[in-house]
Amino acid sequence: MSKKIGDVILDLQNISLRFGGVKALTDISFNVREHEIRAIIGPNGAGKSSMLNVINGVYHPQEGKIFWRGKERKRMEPHMAAQQNIARTFQNIALFKGMSVLDNIMTGRMTKMKANFIEHALWFGRAKSEELAHRRKVEEVIDFLEIQHIRKTPVGRLPYGLQKRVELGRALAAEPSMLLLDEPMAGMNVEEKQDMCRFILDVNDQFGTTIVLIEHDMGVVMDISDRVVVLDYGKKIGDGEPEEVKNNEEVIKAYLGAGH
Amino acid sequence: MPTPANIAALDGLHTFPRLLLHHARTRPNAPAMREKNLGIWQTWTWSDVAERVRALACGLSELGFKRGDNLAIIGDNRPHMYMMMAAAQCLGGVPLPLYQDAVANEMLFVLQDASIRFAVVEDQEQVDKMLEVMADLPSLQHVIYDDPRGMRHYNQSFLHDIHELMEMGRIHDRNHPDFLNAEIEQGHFDDVSVMLYTSGTTGKPKGVCQTHAAFIAAARGGIEVDKMVADGDILSYLPMAWVGDHLFSYAQAMVAGFTINCPESGETVMTDLREIGPTYYFAPPRVFESLLTSVMIRMEDAGKLKQKMFHYFMAVADRCGADILDGKMVSTADRLLYGLGNLLVYGPLRNVLGLSRVRVAYTAGAAIGPELFKFYRSIGINLKQFYGQTETCAYVCLQPDGAIKFDSVGQPAPGVEIKIADNGEVLVKGPMLLKAYYKRPDATAESINADGYFLTGDAGFLDEDGHLKIIDRAKDVGKLANGAMYAPNFIENKLKFFQYVKEAVCFGANRDMVCAFVNIDIGAVGNWAERRGIAYSGYTDLAGKTEVGELIQQCVEEINAGLAGDSMMADSQIHRFLILHKELDPDDDELTRTRKVRRNFVSDKYKVLIDALYDGKQTQFIETEVKFEDGRRGKVSADLLIRDCKTFPIARKAA
Incomplete structure (x- = not known):
């Protein structure tokens, strides 16, 4: 592998998250290095999606500290995550079904637009020139993901695998430095999974994007991740390179053993 | 201008x-x-x-x-x-x-x-x-x-x-x-x-x-016949290795100086076609067919009024459209109706197809169904056929404007001489003949006879107006056990003219009857099944449905009725057929890259099925290995049902 993995950019220390009496996450610490592909795995209800939601500010942990590029992060809201260049996709596709692929991906550029609401609505001032520039970026994403043929198709009419790809496109349009992917391959057939793997690796390789992903397909996780963290019942039971994790007794018992 | x-x-x-x-x-x-x-x-x-x-x-x-x-x-x-x-x-x-x-x-x-x-x-x-x-x-x-x-x-x-x-x-x-x-x-x-x-x-x-001389001669001839101009547009989307693309997108573009347009990707061709609106368009029959199928499917979903209007004006077009295009005599009433139809139906339809600006559209590579051919001509698209092979720069016969016959490939193009050999083989001579086969003087010598004619390997005849009609590959034309002429392509094409049939392979040489394999068209039959509430999971499942079998049987029997009236081909009626459990695929070597059936390969691979057809069995189990696009292999298996078809008494003239 020729890619360079950099310094720690996200450091989570002793994170605990509770919903009333339910402990979703208990005392979890791990970090993410720049340019790496970091996977979070674990059985259902292990707290994986909660973990992602903590990272991009949807949930606020009761205990623990989060450091983003060396600085401690205080209470954060999701839109601030977007401004910090963290983009994500969702476990259940969250696209605008009635809008075209192009328009959906365009929404990924919203945080980068400077024109105000009135300018956009009336299509004057900065709105037009901005949109042209953003459209070019969006077209680059479309080209990258090889979805030219569905550019103008309403998203609701697309098969599931392609919708997932469009969602990735929207996240990419924001030119994120960190990309959070919540089960990008759930419900896909083998060919779609292979495509998605290729796109994730290409994003990581070509743009240097740091990727944190949750995934159930062990083959995929072990193939593409640089490091893996394993959760079970809200606790961390393993952390390290795929080989290490694969041979971890506790992990095998909790997850791999049960599933395979 | x-x-x-x-x-x-x-x-x-x-x-x-x-x-x-x-x-x-x-x-x-x-x-x-x-x-x-x-x-x-x-x-x-x-x-x-x-x-x-x-x-x-x-x-x-x-x-x-x-x-x-x-x-x-x-x-x-x-x-x-x-x-x-x-x-x-x-x-x-x-x-x-x-x-x-x-x-x-x-x-x-x-x-x-x-x-x-x-x-x-x-x-x-x-x-x-x-x-x-x-x-x-x-x-x-x-x-x-x-x-x-x-x-x-x-x-x-x-x-x-x-x-x-x-x-x-x-x-x-x-x-x-x-x-x-x-x-x-x-x-x-x-x-x-x-x-x-x-x-x-x-x-x-x-x-x-x-x-250079051969391709330039072929290009000039085509340009002359079709009066092609320098400000035209062509969509270049067929494989560059195919002689037709080389003639249209390279040789003719270089000679006439029109514009070639390359689509964004294979999947966007239809969108790009609409955006470019080419003046000059080439597509194999299956593309024209799938265009028509998609139009028909969408029409079935349209409102009642639109459907009525569409069917009414299509009947008008069917009656007089092709004649108007050919410049023949048509009654004033029909002309007016056609003009109205042009405004309401044909114009918008051509626009949807991306063919509004087309001056000449060509098809070749396989036989095109007369219905299909007529449909496009009747809505005002100047669709023509041509005939030629790689060895002749795809330039032997062209259909001149005003003299189009559905079942012929046209008259010899400028500079081309045609002769029919004693065994029915078509021989051609002209400036567009190949120089040689690369490093194969033996093959070159075999393919060009002493008089300088190229042996096309196709069997055909010239009709009274000098139009060439192609029957089949000369080597495929055989005889049934009773001595009657048997031309498999001829029958297969008739089958393929039905929108439900994607591919067909007939057997019959030296046998006492003709039997066939059929591949259904998953798009058309799938739609047909959905409308009848027949659930299916994929090709193999759909192909095995009894209803689908009956549908195809109707098609076959319709052909048999038609063949019975043809004195040369009456013995070639299809007695039994089966629907294959998988689509014939170039990745499995069953078709060539240009999607022609490799007859020998298919008959070896599916020998059990052929035996079952001729042994009178009612079902046959088969398991086949398939290659997926990513290189993996898998197996498809099914119990195939064999159907007996009604055949018709031969309407021979008493002699």
């Missing part, structure tokens, strides 16, 4: 590089090529193209490409790929386009046969194929790629980005400004301009060497 392609002015321009320079000189700012990039159509003018070709040619020469070298070209239709053809020709080299969807091993034979030293490929996918065959192809020295995507980690010194090649060429050109002109001057019309490999339904592919 359209300027007629001035054929006389082209005299003295007898090689493609000269033609290119001529256009760059006389119409420097006219568009020569377009390609959609990042959603926007980019245009290259003739002077842009000439500049790039010059740079590419000089770059190639810098790498050591010499007169007589072959240049493999592998990729989708891209402007740079066409420019590379011209660049090789400037240096007296021979471009050799290959089918880009073939896997590396399939390409190996051709690459070895042509001792390829230089290859220009489209992208990483094709580069990987070159790396795969390299060990078996020691002659290969340089690989040039067009699209740098995914190539960041490839650092082999024999790989070159096409833009680097151009830069190298520009420097070379500055240092040796007279070099390329001198090379072009050396080019002779009798030099080989391109090498196209035959698809190889039988045996190994053979390289067909065509000269």
Whole structure:
């Protein structure tokens, strides 16, 4: 592998998250290095999606500290995550079904637009020139993901695998430095999974994007991740390179053993 | 104002590089090529193209490409790929386009046969194929790629980005400004301009060497018949390795000077077609068929009023549309109705199809159903057929305006002589004949007889008006056990004219009856099934449904009724058939890359099924290995139902 993995950019220390009496996450610490592909795995209800939601500010942990590029992060809201260049996709596709692929991906550029609401609505001032520039970026994403043929198709009419790809496109349009992917391959057939793997690796390789992903397909996780963290019942039971994790007794018992 | 392609002015321009320079000189700012990039159509003018070709040619020469070298070209239709053809020709080299969807091993034979030293490929996918065959192809020295995507980690010194090649060429050109002109001057019309490999339904592919003179003659003839003009547009989307694309998108474009348009990707062709609105369009029958199927499916979902209007005016078009297009006598009332229909139905329909601006549309490669052919002509699209092979630059017969017969391929094109041999084989002679098969003097000698006629291998006859009718491949025409003539293609085509039938293979030579394999068209039959509430999970499941079997049986029996009235073919009625459990596929070697059935291969592979057909069995179990696109293998199995069809008494004239 020729890619360079950099310094720690996200450091989570002793994170605990509770919903009333339910402990979703208990005392979890791990970090993410720049340019790496970091996977979070674990059985259902292990707290994986909660973990992602903590990272991009949807949930606020009761205990623990989060450091983003060396600085401690205080209470954060999701839109601030977007401004910090963290983009994500969702476990259940969250696209605008009635809008075209192009328009959906365009929404990924919203945080980068400077024109105000009135300018956009009336299509004057900065709105037009901005949109042209953003459209070019969006077209680059479309080209990258090889979805030219569905550019103008309403998203609701697309098969599931392609919708997932469009969602990735929207996240990419924001030119994120960190990309959070919540089960990008759930419900896909083998060919779609292979495509998605290729796109994730290409994003990581070509743009240097740091990727944190949750995934159930062990083959995929072990193939593409640089490091893996394993959760079970809200606790961390393993952390390290795929080989290490694969041979971890506790992990095998909790997850791999049960599933395979 | 359209300027007629001035054929006389082209005299003295007898090689493609000269033609290119001529256009760059006389119409420097006219568009020569377009390609959609990042959603926007980019245009290259003739002077842009000439500049790039010059740079590419000089770059190639810098790498050591010499007169007589072959240049493999592998990729989708891209402007740079066409420019590379011209660049090789400037240096007296021979471009050799290959089918880009073939896997590396399939390409190996051709690459070895042509001792390829230089290859220009489209992208990483094709580069990987070159790396795969390299060990078996020691002659290969340089690989040039067009699209740098995914190539960041490839650092082999024999790989070159096409833009680097151009830069190298520009420097070379500055240092040796007279070099390329001198090379072009050396080019002779009798030099080989391109090498196209035959698809190889039988045996190994053979390289067909065509000269500049041959392709230019073929291009001029076509332009003359169709009065083609310089401001036209063509959508170039069929494989560059196919002779038709070379004739339309390269030879004719170079001679007439119209614009070639390259689609964004294989999947966007239909969208690009609508955006470009070509004036000149070529598609194999199956494309016209799927266009029509999609229109019909959408019409069924339209409102009642629209449906009524559509069917009413289609009946009008059916009655008089084709005659109006041919300039024949039609009653004033019909003319008025047709005009109204044009406003309400035909015009919008042509627009939806992306064929509003089409002056001539062509189809060839397989027989087209008369209904289908008539449909397009009746809505005002000047659809024609032509006939030709790789060995004749796809130029033997053309259908002249005003004299179109549905069941013939037209009259001999300008400069072409046709003769029917005693065994019914079609023989042709003219300026467009191949120079030779590459390194195969034996095959060349076999294919051209002592009088200079090329043996096409097709059986056919000339009718009273001098129109050529093709029956079948001469070697496929056989006899049934009772001695009656049996032409499998003829019957298979009749089957394929039904929208529900995608492919058919008939058996019957030296047997007492004709039996058939059928592939259903998953789109049309799927839609048909949905409307009847028949649930299915995929091709194999749908093909096995009793209702689908009955549907196809109706089609077969309809053909049998038709055949009974044909005194030559009445014995060829289909007695039994089965629907195959998988689609015949080039990846499984059952079809050639141009989607023709490899008859012998199929009959060996499915021998149990043929035996079952002739043993009178009612069902037969079969398991077949299939290759998926990603190289994995799987198995498909099914119990196939064999159906007996009604046959009709032969209406022989008492003799």
